[in-house]
Amino acid sequence: MKDKGFFKKFGEYALYIILAIGLAFVCKSYVFARADVIGPSMQPTFNDKDIIFMEKISTETGHINRGEVVVFNSHDENGDNYIKRVIGIAGDRIGIKSGKVYLNGKVLTENYLPEEVVTEGNSAAAEYIVPKGYVFVLGDNRENSTDSRIIGPVNLKDVKGHVILRVYPFKNMNYFK
Incomplete structure (x- = not known):
């Protein structure tokens, strides 16, 4: 028994x-995934070796908003994932001139960047139109970022998630919209 x-x-x-x-x-x-930030391309928002969590539901539904920080497959030779900020969504016209970013003809307010940040465009194109099913992304460290100015718009199918939480370093723990 x-x-x-x-x-x-x-x-x-x-x-x-x-x-x-x-x-x-x-x-x-x-639903959720952990990722490690590698490199300085998102400074001052994220630093090398920060540990973040991202939600994946918005990427499954294709609902990504301007200003969100996303992680995506770069399709580079190493198969790296990049972390960047969404500046434009489908149909947006992005212009970069005189060190400023323009969204649909108006200077983009970027409160997440220090005032002295200058954004240079790719010499090949100073204006970009975001196609349907894509987003235009920029790193917050505009002088040291491989982003849509170089690689072009990012296919929504390559977006792995949108960052919602930094958990490490503990002193910088923060929630992101």
Whole structure:
């Protein structure tokens, strides 16, 4: 009789463990993911070795907003993921001139950047129109960022998530919209 009770309890615990693993897998695949910031391209917002969490639901639904920070597959030779800020969405006209970014003809207010930041355009094009299904991204460290000025607009299918939380370093823990 004792053995029956043991096997019944063991079966229940095994079921709970399998359910927990399944739920964790679903959350990691479709809801939340962790990422590490590598490099200085998003300074001063994020620094090298910051640890962030991103939500993935908005990318699954294709709902990305201007100003959000996203992580995307760069398709570079190393298969790196890049972290950048969304400046323009489908249909937006982005202009870069005289060190400023223009969104649909108006100077973009970028409160997340220090006042002295100058944005230079790619010499090949000073104006970009964001195609449907794409976003235009820039790094906050405009002098040291491989972003849409160089690689062009980013396909929404390549966006892995939108940053919602920095967890490390602990003193800089912060929530992002």
